[in-house]
Amino acid sequence: MQLYNKLSAQERAALIDAAGKDRITISFYKYHKIENPQLLRNKLFLEWNTLDVLGRIYVSYEGINAQLSVPSENMHALKNQLDAIDFLKDIRLNVAIEQDNKSFLKLKVKVRNKIVADGLNDDTFDVTNIGVHVNAAEFNKLLQDPNTICVDMRNHYESEIGHFEGAITPDVDTFRDSLDIIEEDLKNHKEDKNLLMYCTGGIRCEKASAYYKHKGFKNVFQLEGGIIEYTRQVNTLGIENKFVGKNFVFDDRRAEKITDDVIAHCHQCGKPADTHTNCANEACHLLFIQCDECAEKMENCCSTACQEMIHLPYETQKELRKGKHASNKIFKKGRSAVLKFKG
Incomplete structure (x- = not known):
């Protein structure tokens, strides 16, 4: 078996x-x-x-x-x-x-202990008391409402290359980080504003909406099916598209193009770019945005030190990697000072 x-x-x-x-x-x-x-x-x-x-x-x-x-x-x-x-x-x-x-x-x-690493104690609130699901058309209508605050529940490296018009995009490394920050920033609007949330496919908003209702937010809405389903509805039903740029995805594609707009920049030279790469040095593997010219010049590496590393014999590279681990910190902004134009 x-x-x-x-x-x-x-x-x-x-x-x-x-x-x-x-x-x-x-x-x-x-x-x-x-x-x-x-x-x-x-x-x-x-x-x-x-x-x-x-x-x-x-x-x-x-x-x-x-x-x-x-x-x-x-x-x-x-x-x-x-x-x-x-x-x-x-x-x-x-x-x-x-x-x-x-x-x-x-x-x-x-x-896994959880299907999304949210860091929450689910026994402290009703996880089934979720917000109102809205489709693409309803989302657009709420987005235009001056009483709506739209929040991107994704991380900085996701929203950096694409997001909805007018959305708040927290500068966070993890989903858990965003929960308390958003609550604190919006604490004075728990009753008088619509809290409209979105993420890639809907799963993060499912838990976040229940959490925020538990925290006292009265009008909580979430985009059904996330950006992926929104785009499908936009394309099939002829609905106006309010998303700009690319949708970051967690597979080898790394992103899906929603519009032709390039809203990010190369972290090495600063020119417009929105293609993520992982540093070719296996001891680094830093995730960053790199334009085609820098990718060719730097051989998909984030620094000259990493570029020199990939030209060493494989066994030497393995020896130098011993005891080191490229952890989830690869996603953190500012983790590498070599990225001059990282946001």
């Missing part, structure tokens, strides 16, 4: 190329009490592995958060598998705006 990946990312990429079949990137989430997350995890891995599903899926006692890629020809079978699970029957699937056959190269189904 295979319950883990046996192929490397490179081997999987070669198989995808050889298969020559289109794949669909989708995401979904559901807050639901799961008695045995490990059992569900194993069931999903076994079923999805047979369908050549790839992706990153978190299962916990509070629910499931899934981002995955599936061959187009297996999409119907995947939907049938989901419908066979009571709490996932007819679940809304957010289909990626821009498709890439290599958005994921491994199937990772992990059991």
Whole structure:
């Protein structure tokens, strides 16, 4: 019984190329009490592995958060598998705006304490008492209301390349960081303003809306399906688009283009750019924005020191990496002084 990946990312990429079949990137989430997350995890891995599903899926006692890629020809079978699970029957699937056959190269189904790292004690408030879901048209109407405060519930590296017009974009590194900051900044408007929130696919707003209602906010709204579903509705229903730039995504695509506007800049030279890269030095792996010219000049590295490192023999690089770890701090603004134009 295979319950883990046996192929490397490179081997999987070669198989995808050889298969020559289109794949669909989708995401979904559901807050639901799961008695045995490990059992569900194993069931999903076994079923999805047979369908050549790839992706990153978190299962916990509070629910499931899934981002995955599936061959187009297996999409119907995947939907049938989901419908066979009571709490996932007819679940809304957010289909990626821009498709890439290599958005994921491994199937990772992990059991976690939480499906989103929010740092909250769920026993202290009613997590089911969520805000009002709104569609794209309703979101636009609320956005135009002078009594509305629109807040981006994503992190700085996400909103930096794209966000809704007029939205507050907290300069935070994590979702948890934003919760207290937003409450403090808006404490005088808990009753007289509409709190309108959005995120990538809706999952962060689901928990945040319940938290803010618990904290005394009276009029809480959240964008149903997040930016992904908003864009789908804009494109299919002819609704005016209020989002500008790119939507950051957590797979190998890194972003989906919503509009042609480039609102960010290269962190190395300052020219307009909105393409994220991870430093090619495996001992660094810093996430930053890099234009094509700097990418070529710096060989996808964030600094000359890292550029020199990648030209050392592989075994030497491995030796120098010992005892060092490129943690989640790769996302922090100002972590590397070598990025002259980082915001």
